[in-house]
Amino acid sequence: MEEQCIFCSIVEGKIPAAIIHEDDVGLAFLDITPATKGHTVLISKEHYEDIFSVPSEKLEKLIVFAKGLMEHIKEKLSAQGFNMESFIGSASGSMIKHFSFHLIPRYDDDGQERPFATRMKFGSKEELTKYLEETAEKITE
Numbered sequence: 001m002e003e004q005c006i007f008c009s010i011v012e013g014k015i016p017a018a019i020i021h022e023d024d025v026g027l028a029f030l031d032i033t034p035a036t037k038g039h040t041v042l043i044s045k046e047h048y049e050d051i052f053s054v055p056s057e058k059l060e061k062l063i064v065f066a067k068g069l070m071e072h073i074k075e076k077l078s079a080q081g082f083n084m085e086s087f088i089g090s091a092s093g094s095m096i097k098h099f100s101f102h103l104i105p106r107y108d109d110d111g112q113e114r115p116f117a118t119r120m121k122f123g124s125k126e127e128l129t130k131y132l133e134e135t136a137e138k139i140t141e
């Protein structure tokens with residue numbers, strides 16, 4: 001574990017949390033600044049900085065964990081949808097350098113924006129087409 005990592009402290013029981021589920025690789029607890037009712041943070045039990053450092057076999061387990069948890073939350077809280085977020089790198093607004101998935105239940109009347117509130121703007125259809133072609137090419141080359 002890393003010095004003073006809040007999520008590691010939750011795993012170790014040094015900081016209390018409203019834990020709703022755990023297994024050998026993951027731990028899920030309610031966010032203390034929830035965006036909606038049931039906003040859950042799923043973390044790896046071991047300290048990994050972000051998705052890139054989580055070994056693939058553990059990541060698979062964590063995604064299956066997330067899916068099961070969302071099914072459960074959907075049923076128990078009558079959620080009508082979810083947003084799943086992972087903050088990766090400082091540009092994302094990442095505050096805690098420990099891998100997490102935020103599972104945010106959505107309700108038709110939750111009053112929250114549908115992410116993202118704003119989108120990239122293009123001056124014309126041609127600019128959009130250029131962006132799509134160039135970016136797809138760059139990613140796939």
Ligand SMILES: [Zn+2]
Pocket residue numbers: 001002005006007008009046047048097098
């Ligand atoms: Zn940690």
